[in-house]
Amino acid sequence: MDIPVLHRLALNESPYPPLPSVRKAMRRAVAQANRYPQFHPDLLTERIADWCGVAPDRVAVGSGSVGVALQLLQAVVRRGDTVAYAWRTFDAYPLLTTMVGAQPVPVPLLPDGRQDLAALLAVLDGRARVVVLCNPHNPTGSLITADALSAFLRQVPEHVTVLLDEAYIEFARDTDLPDSPALLGAQPNLLVLRTFSKAYGLAALRVGYGLGSPDLVARIRRQQLPFGINAVATAAVEASLRADDELRRRVDTVVAERERLRCELLGLGLHIRPSHANSLWLTAPDPIEACAAALTADGVAARYYPGEGIRLTVGSRAANDAVLAALAGVGRGANPVRRLAARS
Numbered sequence: 001m002d003i004p005v006l007h008r009l010a011l012n013e014s015p016y017p018p019l020p021s022v023r024k025a026m027r028r029a030v031a032q033a034n035r036y037p038q039f040h041p042d043l044l045t046e047r048i049a050d051w052c053g054v055a056p057d058r059v060a061v062g063s064g065s066v067g068v069a070l071q072l073l074q075a076v077v078r079r080g081d082t083v084a085y086a087w088r089t090f091d092a093y094p095l096l097t098t099m100v101g102a103q104p105v106p107v108p109l110l111p112d113g114r115q116d117l118a119a120l121l122a123v124l125d126g127r128a129r130v131v132v133l134c135n136p137h138n139p140t141g142s143l144i145t146a147d148a149l150s151a152f153l154r155q156v157p158e159h160v161t162v163l164l165d166e167a168y169i170e171f172a173r174d175t176d177l178p179d180s181p182a183l184l185g186a187q188p189n190l191l192v193l194r195t196f197s198k199a200y201g202l203a204a205l206r207v208g209y210g211l212g213s214p215d216l217v218a219r220i221r222r223q224q225l226p227f228g229i230n231a232v233a234t235a236a237v238e239a240s241l242r243a244d245d246e247l248r249r250r251v252d253t254v255v256a257e258r259e260r261l262r263c264e265l266l267g268l269g270l271h272i273r274p275s276h277a278n279s280l281w282l283t284a285p286d287p288i289e290a291c292a293a294a295l296t297a298d299g300v301a302a303r304y305y306p307g308e309g310i311r312l313t314v315g316s317r318a319a320n321d322a323v324l325a326a327l328a329g330v331g332r333g334a335n336p337v338r339r340l341a342a343r344s
Ligand code: PMP
Pocket: 011, 012, 063, 064, 065, 066, 067, 090, 134, 138, 165, 167, 194, 195, 196, 197, 203, 206, 207, 208
């Protein structure tokens, strides 16, 4: 018998539905759905640029940050080039790489879940065109510090574009956090990738953006589908920017829940490293197969990579409590497979 999913913690989504003010803006836009959105999303681009404190010619908007990443690859990669990234990472990177006819170069993570910056630099030969860094990292939640990022950028060859994926940056609280927009002036081959899908809770609406040099941004914009950003999504993003303070408080709650969840899981005897994203990473020496079975049995959907780990999104308090209840037996050494059998 299939066990119903009670808590969706597999996709690093926000546990919160859109704010009432955001829903109202969306309803207004729905009422005018017979009209096209802008041919190019110029007004939205200006709003985002203003909010980020950069010039509009440094901002490219796309269909989710994954859409902007594809536009970047389409703009800079030629068939036969290589795209390097730490692996495991966000599943889209190998897909996007092959979509543009490039060759993926996955570089294993360090044993502690950090991206191996030295090994990534070492694969950047003459064929390399893009290197992806994910900060904080999906799925491990590890962070590249400001110093480590600066050292990396100093050593990257000029012909390689650095795609710095900051989809989870709003959840990072570390004092060593890079101020990546401030690096753009000195780094024409850097694109900082951000999204409204995670901290801003608009995953279904597909709006992301990249910050880069005017030259790189112009090349990315040339790959933009005309009428490609829909009007309801545009209205929702504009309303979310107006409600920034309220949305930031939601992010603070998720961060507090992340810390509570980790602390309680450590108390259960699991070994979970600090995370800077909206997820926790369960891996060896913890019994991940048993943990995955226990979560499934209790109706918690998490992202399970057999043999590697489990990425567990930080959810609502109730969802996190369900995780703790599910893993209590495993952490204390009980056999969840037996619990599973007892239920069926
Ligand atoms: N980057 C990373 C690291 C992600 O984990 C995700 C989504 N899981 C994305 C980008 C894509 O986000 P979106 O396209 O919704 O902006």
